Amino acid sequence: MPRQTPYPEWTVAPNERRFNETSHRENSRGIGLVDMAYAIRDRRPERASGAMALHCLEIMESLLASASEGRFYHLKSSCVRPEPLSVNFPESES
Secondary structure (H helix, E strand, O other): OOOOOOOOOOOOOOOOOOOOOOOOOOOOOOHHHHHHHHHHHHOOOOOOOHHHHHHHHHHHHHHHHHHHHOOOOOOOOOOOOOOOOOOOOOHHHO
16 A cells, blocks of 8 residues: 655555455455365465464464563464465465
């Protein structure tokens, strides 16, 4: 999305990927489910895995704990960073 003022010197990076729409005509709310269906069919790990969900939850909780306790929080979980969606997803996944 274009940057708003007061940052006119920023350059907007080109985005050649689909599913970045903010309009109601082409929203992307089901993209994780679509990827999961292709992952099951293709017998590969899904991108939005349970391990990633757990890690994200720990990050969110640690931010709150760190702020309220005034100390650093060392994460215990981790997850593998998934490959990005292909430029033509989902056509190129089949």
